[in-house]
Amino acid sequence: MNRHVLSVLVENQSGVLSRVSGLFSRRGYNIDSLSVGETEDPKVSRMTIVVRGDDYILEQIKKQLNKLIDVIKIIELDPRQSVFRELALIKVKTGDNRASIIEIVDIFRAKIVDVANETLTVEMTGDEAKIEAFLSLMEPYGIAEIVRTGLTALERGNREIKNQRKYEED
C-alpha cells in the first residue's frame, strides 16, 4: 500500500468538501490526510489529499474524483520534485525540563508560541518525518495535546498546476 499525494483543484463552493470526502468513505478508499484552502483565484480551492493504495486504487481514486463536477483538475505530486509541509502545534508538559525542551526546539528550528506555568506550546513546520522525529523526542517529557494540519504540498520549479494536462484515461 503506497502513499500518494494528490493535489486537486476544486470549485470553492459549499458541499464540495463533503462530496470529496464522501467519495472516499463510500468507495472504501483510505485517506491519510486532507487539507484544503483558497487559491490565488478565490473561486477555486486546492486540496492536498494523502491516500494509501496500490496502483489500481490510485487509478480509481483519480477517475472517480474526476467524475465530480466540482473537481477541476487532479495531479499526483512526485515526492522528489515537490515540497511537502505540515504544521503541528504541540503542547508539551515542562516539569523541570524546560531548558532541555527549548534546546530541542531550537535544534529543530521550531518556534515556541506560548509559555505557561506547566507547559510550552511549540509550532513546528516540516515534512512528516521531521514532525514525527520531533514528537518522539517530546514524548518522554509528556505531550498534553497535539493538533496537525495534514500535509500541504506544491511542486518545485516553474511548473504550475493550471498549465498541466487534466488527468485523462488514454
Place this chain on the structure above:
Amino acid sequence: MKAAEALIKCLLEEQVDTVFGYPGGFILHVYEALRKSPIRHVLVRQEQAAAHSANGYARVSGKVGVCIGTSGPGATNLITGIANAYMDSIPLVVITGQVKSSMIGRDVFQEVDITGATESFTKHSYLVKDAQEIPRIIKEAFYIASTGRPGPVLIDIPSDIQEAKIDFSYPVSVDIRGYKPTVKGHAGQIKRAVKAIGESKRPLIVAGGGVLLAHAQPELQAFVDKTGIPLVHTLMGKGTLPSKDKHYLGMIGTHGFTRANRALTRSDLIIFIGVRVADRAWGGVSDKALQNVRIIHIDIDPAEIGKNVGTQIPLVGDAKTILPEITAKVSRADTAEWLNELNGYKNENPRPETGLVNPKYAIQLLSDKLNEDAIMVADVGQNQMWAARNFEDRPGRSFLTSGGLGTMGYSLPAAVGAKFAAPKRQVVAVMGDGGFQMSLFELGTIKTHQLGIVMVLFNNTRLGMVRELQSRNYGNTYAVDLEQNPDFIKLCEAYDIPGIRVSDNSQLQEAFDKALKHNGPFLVECMVDPLEATL
C-alpha cells in the same frame, strides 16, 4: 418574474412537455407556475413512482425525464427512484422543494437535507441559494444529466427562493470547467483496436446499456454487419441487436444463456461497448479464463474502464462516434470457424407448457403477439428474468427494467412513463405479486389517464427469487410467503380496470388477445406454480 415561473420557462426552453410529481407545502410556488404552463403534470400517487415514471419516460423518449416533489418526505420518497436512475445511468432532473433558506438547519417541519442524502447517487446536485442562479442551474442540470454518462441531477429549491423576483434570461450555452466529457475516441487507441480485431480468430462483442443510451444501435448494427463479429449482451443491453440477427447469441450473466456465457469463455478478443462489467453480468467468469483474452473496452465513463476487469485497449468516448470510426477502418474478420463453433452451442430455452401458467411460455407467446415496436417493462425478481430471457430483442428501446439497483415496484410506474413517452406503442408491464404490491397505488394514475398498459402479473404467491435462494441456501424453509394476497382482479375492479385470471396455458391466447385489444389498462393475472424456477 418569480423564480418559480422562471423555472417553468427554463423547462419549456429544454423542450420538457411532461413532468411527474406530487405537490406539497414547500413546492407550491412551482406548482402554481406549472398550473399556468402548457407542461403536462402527471400526478403520481407516491413520489417514488414519479422518479420511476420519469425514468421510463426518459428511456423510451431519449429525452431527460423530469420529476418534482416537495421537501422532507416528498424528497425522501424520491430517493429510491434517484438511486435506481443513477445505477442504470438514466438522465433525470429531479426538482424538490425545500424549507425557507433562513430555516435550513433548524429541523423545521418537513425539512430534510436531500442534497446530502442523495450525494453518493446523484451525478450532481444543487441547493439553490440565489434565485438569480436558477436559469444557469437548470441549463447546467439538463446538460449534465444528458451528456457524458447520463444520470440524475437534483435541484433543491427553498420556498423563499421560488418566490423571489428575478430578471429572466436563459443562457445559450454551458461551460463547466470541471465537466468536459470525452466524446471522440483517441486515434491511437482506435488504430490498436482495429489491429486487434484484425488479428483475432474468435472476437466477441459484449454490448451494454451504454449503446442504448448513446442511441448507437444503428452504428452497432453497421459494425456487426461489416465485421461479422458475434454479439452477446448484458441485461441492460437487451435490445442493442435484434435477436433475429445471425450474429446474436443472447444474454450473458448469472441468468444468461449457456451459449452466450460459453462464447465469453471461448473468445480471444472481447469488445465491451457501453458495459460496466457488473457482477451479475460478469460474476461467473474467472480471471483465469481471461488469461489469453485481449480486451477492448469502449465506454464514455473512463472510471468504468479497468474498474471491474483489466483491459489492454481502453477507448474512452461515445459509442455513437467511436463505432463508425472503427467500422470504417476494419475489414471483415475471419470468423467462419468461430461462428461454426458457436452454432454448436445451443441456448437452452424450451417452450414448456407445464405448470399452471408457465411464465416462460407466456412471455414467448406474448412476444409473438406484440407489435414490432412494443415496449416491455419488467419488474425485479423471477419475472424480470422470465421476461429478459423470453421477450424477443427488438430495436428501439423496447425493454426496460431496473438493472443495477434491482428495485421491486419499478415496472408499473416506469410503464406509465413509457406510455406517456410513446402513447401509440403497446406497453406491457410484467411483474410478480410482490412487485405489483409495491406499486399498487399507481393503478390510480393509470386509471386517471386511462393508460393502455397491459399488466401481466405472475402470481406465484411467493417472492420467487427469494424462495429459490432460500431453498438453495437454507433448505426448503421459507421466511415469507404471500399467501394472504388480495384478489387482484377485484382490486383492479375497484379502480374500474378490467382483468382476467388465467390458470392454464391454454387460456393465455385469448386473455392476451383481449388485453391487447382493450382500449385502456388491462390486467392479466397468471397463476404460477410457487415452485416454478427462474431458469
